[in-house]
Amino acid sequence: MRTKIIRGLIAAVAAVAAAMATAPASQADTRAAGLLLGQHQNLGGSVWYFADNRADIGSAGDKASSAKNDDTVAWLLFDDKNFSDRRYCLAPRHYVKDLHYASWNFGDKISSVKRLTTSSCSGYPTF
Structure with a gap:
């Protein structure tokens, strides 16, 4: 169970990092x-x-x-x-x-x- 939660958090952090790489931080989610x-x-x-x-x-x-x-x-x-x-x-x-x-x-x-x-x-x- 704990491993599943950690893997989910890692995937979420990777997704946020990928979004921020293509836009300024202030516009990453609203661009x-x-x-x-x-x-x-x-x-x-x-x-x-x-x-x-x-x-x-x-x-x-x-x-x-x-x-x-x-x-x-x-x-x-x-x-x-x-x-x-x-x-x-x-x-x-x-x-x-x-x-x-x-x-x-x-x-x-x-x-x-x-x-x-x-x-x-x-x-x-x-x-």
């Missing part, structure tokens, strides 16, 4: 669908969360090496602030493990992000 940018490949290191448009995401974009669209609509990731210059579309539920991939060369270069109103990336280059 809505959105865009995640990871400091390193495979969402490693710091992870930044966005729920709406940001014309300037600050230093987070200059450090982002991976991206995951955890939303039901597409997101645009821009090279410059104010939604300008190069852009790529990340379709719903898609995950880019390495933004430094030579075809995109978008790692450490994201400056603004825009949440679209549709799930389609039609008309935009995609990852």
